[in-house]
Amino acid sequence: QKARAAGGSAFSFTEVEAGVDADHHVAEGYDADILLRWGDALFSDSPVFDPKNQSAAAQSRQFGYNNDYVGYIPIDGSSQHGILVVNHEYTNPHLMFPGLVTIADGKIKQAKLSKEEVDIEMAAHGGTIVEIRKADGKWQVVPDGKYNRRITAVTETELTGPVAGHERVKTSADTTGTKVIGTFNNCAGGVTPWGTYIMAEENFHGYFSGELPADHKEAANHKRYGVPEGAYEWADFYDRFNVAKEPNEPSRFGWIVEVDVLDPTSTPKKRSALGRTKHEGAASIVDKDGRVVFYLGDDERFDYVYKFVTSGTYTANDRTANMNLLDEGTLYVAKFTEDGTLQWLPIVHGQGPLKAENGFASQADVLIETRRAADLLGATKMDRPEDIEPNAVNGKVYVMLTNNTKRKPEQVDAANPRADNAFGHIIEITEDGGAFGATSGKWEVLLKCGDPAVADVGASFSTETTKNGWFGMPDNCSIDAAGRLWVATDGNNNKATGRTDGLWAVDTEGDARATSKLFYRVPVGAELCGPLFLPDDQTAFVAVQHPGDGGDDWSGHGRPSYYEDLSTRWPDFKDDMPVRPAVVAITKVGGGKIAV
């Protein structure tokens, strides 16, 4: 164990100054190199990215939009050669399509999308699987690598597990209830111990439009998930996104998707046993008894923390034996009690309220309406559960809770201790008996986020934390090989504080506990996703999402278009290139482990 730096922190690096400008910034002594940008080629037949003449055919052979989860599957155990998996969560048409947005008399107008533009959006969603290699200390994409693949909103997937073939997931195009076209809004995810890629389907409600009669048998189900939100225009061209025409289609989304990356022709599997929610991600760990435990956040205000424990056990060195582990197991939802204990409540048909009298005829019904099942079980309503990561080194589990400004004073509880929670918090769970598969545990709040200099905020960073080191809105996180916690934020950027999203190193042990330091920050308008430390701790990959977006009115006119936005042209800084989401590789200058 390496000696700790001054103040007891496990991290030794010079903090980045908080601030905001057109570029990204990493701590001194580190390189932050662009690895993959929206539109980059993955295959030798990928058309060169031409943003003014983009097509769906080109996009489906290029790196997609708004990179979120980043995972790595080593080849032969290497931290220098492996398969990178990246989710493409959503699209920003105003930043993608030239001329879509016009501004006249200070008013912003966004035109309707054409069918080709909708098809480009569909091809820009999903995920990328790509072989990468480190040569002379720098990462490179291997073009035409034998695993290289794009998964999109039109890739055929298979629904497996208890919901497969159920009447409620059959549609006019799929009378089997097993063949689902596409996966989208893949936010965070995971890599399983057996080396498959997990894509979590999150805000699927946005893609559906139309209206169902209030007395339709799926109306209440849809309402609980906010379906249809109508944020996308896909229903204009594809009936399956119109709930009036295909009322069962939304129930085919909101699942955990597993992809066998070693076979580029494999059909991605929607693993229904893990429940249907707005899944943030699915980080996993092998328990002492060999069962595999997946931690699952449902990212919505007042929704829940879940975990799934496989029935079968993990077999090392026999990949095939593990390939259907995700079809059988127990899904649990968390109840955090005031005394600092935690119960994992099983979501099992026939147990407690999950019976026919409440409209659940089978486990398939329970899983399709996972949220309602958890409501009836009395789970704890949380402040937007995002990434949840088990820590193999210290045995704890870290839960990122982004924020919840809708929580009223009378709704405060010990696990969600602030009303109007604008900055979020982090909970640390200790499972009973040191077993990740346990059905009870203990918990405490590691950190209440926000500016410690503003007393009303009630933040709990250590006094060692500088004005650069505090953050709000924890979203994604990574545990490095040394067991240290790194947190990426979503929404920490605002004009009032002159800050951006970024990557923070957070101490969890000893006197330095709850000390945070800024390691990397994103360009204006962006949010940080991904973070991933490779097994040798010598590379951190981060995903810069929606750079230049005007969500917080940075440009002065709210939603800057491809042409109008002057705030940044990251990462190319060329007049004929739009801003581009990109995956960045962070390494130490001259090599070596990061921040030790």
Ligand code: FEO
């Ligand atoms: Fe896609 Fe929960 O963030």
Ligand code: CA
């Ligand atoms: Ca978030």
Ligand code: CA
């Ligand atoms: Ca997220």
Ligand code: CA
């Ligand atoms: Ca995010």
